[in-house]
Amino acid sequence: MRRALAVVCCALAGCGVETPPPPGGDPERGRLLLRQFGCGTCHRIPGVAAARGVVGPPLDGVARRVYLAGTLPNTPDNMARWIRDPQGVDPRTAMPDMQVGEAHARDMVAYLVTLR
């Protein structure tokens, strides 16, 4: 209900394009999963405990990022695909396949798209 209100207020205020989280994703669970899967070892992620890695790019503002992995247009579907199968996107990437399941990836994306 609160989100619906926020969306309405946003629309009334005319504050631009919002990327909606993909259906089914739970941002709060995603935040915890990002910690459980050790994403913060390589990435700096606001709101995720101890996520101060400097191997890959920082993820603050990742919702506004235009490309993922330097090649993929940043859509929720592409973000989930990149998280689940990085080598399928870029065979030489340093990002490891962490065996993230479909539902978990959706939750992670739901959190990451709030980082504007």
Add this chain to the structure above:
Amino acid sequence: MIRLIAALVGTAAAVGAAGVVLYAGWYDISATEPHLAPTYWALDTGMRRSVQRRAAAIVAPPLEDGRLVARGLVYFQQHCVQCHGAPGVAPEPFALGLMPAPASLAHTAREWQPAELFWVIKYGIKMTGMPAWGFRLSDDDSWAVVAFLRILPTLSPRDYRALQVPALEREEESVLEKPDPRRGETAIHQYACATCHRIPGVVGANAPVGPPLDGFATRTMLAGRLPNDRDTLVRWLRDPQALKPGSAMPDLGVTERDARDIAAYLLRP
């Protein structure tokens, strides 16, 4: 004393009013709406005075040599005529929509000193569409353009059409200079890095197309697959498509020296 206070209050009110006009969106930023006459006068005078002041200490080399003029013609046709036109030659359509419209250089060359023309070519002019060529042309090449501009007003359209454009051999650049992070910061602007990356310390660099570069010196990986060391970074800056085919990062034609300076800036502690 009362006059001083009145002047201060008046100035503050004017600055505040200008701020309100800008913030409210009342200022018409479109390129179809010309400047008001006082605005145009202020900008044009400020631009001329700024160029005169900065070019005052520059001493022009001899510009009469025919080979220098011929070389200048090559660069003029490669880089100038598209916006400025030439005797009997119109600018390209995109240039006709610019505000201010690019000047006719046959006129400019009569009015401006060679050192001023050189300065404008090398450093460009903010908010006019005139780019800086200092990272694209050597000083010698910019003087060659000035040498050609000096004879431009003497050419009829028929003379201009009849000019033979010589073929130029590109000189190899030599890399001997020590990497210079301050020059690298300027190069970051000149290669438009800020249109895609957030770079702390670089004003206006906050675009989220590629990854942000804050804390870059401590980043261990580059482009998701390369070690982030100085030499690899220089190779990446010069030819990203070779190191990662399909990357959205384009080949910007960065020279070896410029890439080394940019790397020195990004990797500074």
